[in-house]
Amino acid sequence: MDAYELLTRNAEEVVTDEEIRDLAEDPAGKRAYVGYEPSGVLHLGHLLTANKLIDLQEAGMEVVILLADVHAYLNEKGSFEDIRETAEQMKAQFLAYGLDEELTEFVYGSEFQLEDDYTLDLHHLERETTMNRAQRAMAEIQGDETAKVSHLVYPLMQTLDIEYLDLDLAVGGLDQRKVHMLAREKLPDLDYEVRPAIHTPIVANLTDGEGKMSSSEGITISMEDSTDELEDKVNSAYCPPTRDPEPSEDGTERENPVLELFEYHVFPRFDEIVVERPEKYGGDLTYDDYEDLAADLESGELHPADAKGTLATYLDELIAPGREKLHELRD
Numbered sequence: 001m002d003a004y005e006l007l008t009r010n011a012e013e014v015v016t017d018e019e020i021r022d023l024a025e026d027p028a029g030k031r032a033y034v035g036y037e038p039s040g041v042l043h044l045g046h047l048l049t050a051n052k053l054i055d056l057q058e059a060g061m062e063v064v065i066l067l068a069d070v071h072a073y074l075n076e077k078g079s080f081e082d083i084r085e086t087a088e089q090m091k092a093q094f095l096a097y098g099l100d101e102e103l104t105e106f107v108y109g110s111e112f113q114l115e116d117d118y119t120l121d122l123h124h125l126e127r128e129t130t131m132n133r134a135q136r137a138m139a140e141i142q143g144d145e146t147a148k149v150s151h152l153v154y155p156l157m158q159t160l161d162i163e164y165l166d167l168d169l170a171v172g173g174l175d176q177r178k179v180h181m182l183a184r185e186k187l188p189d190l191d192y193e194v195r196p197a198i199h200t201p202i203v204a205n206l207t208d209g210e211g212k213m214s215s216s217e218g219i220t221i222s223m224e225d226s227t228d229e230l231e232d233k234v235n236s237a238y239c240p241p242t243r244d245p246e247p248s249e250d251g252t253e254r255e256n257p258v259l260e261l262f263e264y265h266v267f268p269r270f271d272e273i274v275v276e277r278p279e280k281y282g283g284d285l286t287y288d289d290y291e292d293l294a295a296d297l298e299s300g301e302l303h304p305a306d307a308k309g310t311l312a313t314y315l316d317e318l319i320a321p322g323r324e325k326l327h328e329l330r331d
């Protein structure tokens with residue numbers, strides 16, 4: 001796979017394609033980042049962006065993982081001490097998941113976001129940005145709470161991180177796109193360069209294929225799940241035999257989350273997927289391409305129950321090293 005393909009595969013959006021093509025010309029040693037508000041346990045949302053980081057490392061890029069402790073504090077995720085402790089656990093799980101230790105740098109936000117220069121630049125950005133603009137950038141990150149001043153400072157700091165971490169590329173889930181757009185608009189006001197961004201998709205809710213899978217609502221799969229829990233979750237997932245399920249009765253769009261998990265989580269990390277079946281049901285099926293598996297589900301060749309069983313097995317293999325690490329850390 002060439003560098004451009006590695007950078008863009010499974011991306012929902014790249015901003016802009018031309019800038020990403022430039023970067024793909026010579027990716028070696030270039031720096032990409034993702035920031036996460038620390039939470040103790042990694043879930044599939046984290047792992048989807050981590051898969052992209054692994055792609056970038058394969059293309060020779062260096063990766064910075066920002067443990068966004070100050071952002072988590074602003075977003076009321078706990079006391080500063082608790083946030084720091086959970087960040088350490090996160091770090092260990094990312095490495096267990098398969099990020100290359102040599103090409104990964106972990107940085108705490110508080111290491112540079114409380115410095116004088118950063119603070120002064122932040123105040124400069126505050127002067128350049130209307131409250132309305134900052135609030136819009138936060139809409140998908142903040143949830144339903146009433147906006148506080150901290151929610152307006154948050155996207156401005158995220159904007160500055162791109163400059164202060166000396167990055168060539170910002171990566172994030174699609175929920176981060178408005179912050180990255182704000183950054184593209186505002187960094188030039190401070191005479192800083194604009195950087196490209198890559199946004200990963202957000203998987204639909206496992207139980208009904210509607211909306212977005214999230215750790216705060218509905219079911220998500222995390223590094224904490226036992227093999228049995230994971231199997232139960234996957235087996236109860238919504239999986240009609242199609243890529244394009246009908247909207248629900250109230251008109252809400254639906255996806256097939258089982259297929260999405262194969263596409264975004266399993267195929268990028270395994271060369272070959274084997275669906276084990278007894279001879280009397282046609283014997284094993286082997287896939288090296290997501291499209292073939294999706295086509296077989298649509299044609300009826302692959303039964304949803306077999307697809308789910310296989311998905312659970314591969315997801316379990318992906319989360320097992322992180323799960324062990326978590327147990328080690330807690331003992």
Ligand code: IYR
Nearest residue numbers: 034035036037068071158161
């Ligand atoms: N907004 C992210 C956390 C975050 C990301 C980056 I990239 C930063 O520079 C700072 C914070 C979230 O929603 O988790």
